[in-house]
Amino acid sequence: MFLALVVLAAACAGCGGSGRPKTLLAPRGTVVALALRGSDVAWLAGRGVAGCDLSLWLERSKTVERLRLPSHVAHTNAGTCFDFTSTDSATLALAGGYVGWSVDDEGGDSGVVTEGASSARPSRAATFAVELTDGPGNYPEVGTLLGGVTATDDAVLWGTARRLLRRLSFRGRVEATRTKLVLWNDRRLLVVDPRSGQRRTIVTFAAPPSSGTGFYWSVTAVAADGNRLAWAQTTNLGVSIVRTVRVA
Numbered sequence: 314m315f316l317a318l319v320v321l322a323a324a325c326a327g328c329g330g331s332g333r334p335k336t337l338l339a340p341r342g343t344v345v346a347l348a349l350r351g352s353d354v355a356w357l358a359g360r361g362v363a364g365c366d367l368s369l370w371l372e373r374s375k376t377v378e379r380l381r382l383p384s385h386v387a388h389t390n391a392g393t394c395f396d397f398t399s400t401d402s403a404t405l406a407l408a409g410g411y412v413g414w415s416v417d418d419e420g421g422d423s424g425v426v427t428e429g430a431s432s433a434r435p436s437r438a439a440t441f442a443v444e445l446t447d448g449p450g451n452y453p454e455v456g457t458l459l460g461g462v463t464a465t466d467d468a469v470l471w472g473t474a475r476r477l478l479r480r481l482s483f484r485g486r487v488e489a490t491r492t493k494l495v496l497w498n499d500r501r502l503l504v505v506d507p508r509s510g511q512r513r514t515i516v517t518f519a520a521p522p523s524s525g526t527g528f529y530w531s532v533t534a535v536a537a538d539g540n541r542l543a544w545a546q547t548t549n550l551g552v553s554i555v556r557t558v559r560v561a
Contacts, residue, residue, distance in 0.1 A: 334516070334558040337543055340370065344545035344553040345395070347536035348405035348412065354543070355380075355405050355412045356534070356555065365394035367403075371412055371433055380431040381438035386416050402486070405536070406462040410434055413462035428462060490537045493560075499531035502544055504560050515542065515560065521549065 342358040345367070353373045360366045367387045369380040395401045395418055406413040410433040417426045429440040485498030494505040501517045518530050533553065534545040543557040 334556040337555040337557040338372065339554045342368070342553065343547050343551045344534045344555060346403035346405045346414070347534040347543055347545060347555065348407035349536045349538035349541060349543055349557075350407040350409075351538070353407055354536075354555070355407045356545070357403050357405060357414065357416075358553070359395060360551075367395065367416075369412060369414065369431055371407075371410070373410065373433065378433050380412060380433060381436055382414075382431060383427075383429065383438055383440055386414070386427050386429070386440075403534075404462055415462045430462075486535070488535050488537055490539075492540075493537070495535055495537055495542065497532045497535050497544070502532050502535065504542070513560070515558065516544065516546075516556075518546075 337354065338356075340356060340358055342360050344356050344358050346357040348355040353371070355369070355371045357367055357369050359368075367382060369382050371378050371380055395403075395416075400419045402417045404415045411430055412432075413428070413430045415426065415428045418424055424445075426444040427440060428442045429438065431438040485496055488495040488497075496503045496505060496512075499518065500520065502515045504513045504515055505511070516532070518532070521527070521529050521531075527549075529549055530546045531549075532544050533547040536543045540559050540561060541557060542560050543555055545553045545555050547553040
């Protein structure tokens with residue numbers, strides 16, 4: 314109990330920006346993807362810092378359920394962990410009792426992007442599309458066919474990766490909503506007005522210790538729904554909490 318209180322207090326000390334962030338949930342494992350839709354929240358979590366043995370969860374009507382994932386998504390082909398701390402990525406989209414997912418496992422010399430959806434009732438999981446890739450980082454064709462998932466009020470949608478966006482000088486990841494862009498990396502989380510380009514810092518984190526042995530937090534997943542923003546703060550020990558705040 315004391316350790317849990319210390320973890321929550323340390324996470325709170327790293328927050329800034331508008332409003333007062335609140336703890337939304339404290340799931341087990343490392344949260345690598347989030348989705349919000351009203352009072353519902355879905356998250357993809359892995360065991361350990363890198364994210365071994367992925368599991369998909371949905372909290373709806375104050376009930377938490379574990380949703381099915383195809384075995385080739387929950388576990389890499391090589392039997393190793395996903396490396397979400399550096400190369401791999403995942404996206405979730407939530408519509409009613411359905412959760413769409415896109416998981417990009419770069420897999421060393423070869424990789425795969427997989428898209429599909431899972432449902433709570435009935436309990437089902439389906440793969441929509443799979444794209445084999447040549448490997449991480451240096452190959453221009455990686456991820457050009459599949460582009461992730463999104464959701465309306467009653468449907469989960471998926472599409473292509475070729476999109477035109479205004480260039481932003483930022484090293485990290487992006488989440489787009491109707492009114493804002495959310496950018497994040499292991500040091501900070503920003504909200505950007507896409508029209509004016511104005512940026513606001515929502516949360517910052519101290520740099521990892523040069524020794525690599527100290528305790529620190531980083532952002533591992535982000536989700537937005539209207540003016541609600543949620544993010545997973547994860548320690549270098551592989552423990553996550555999910556926090557939420559309202560931003561104008």
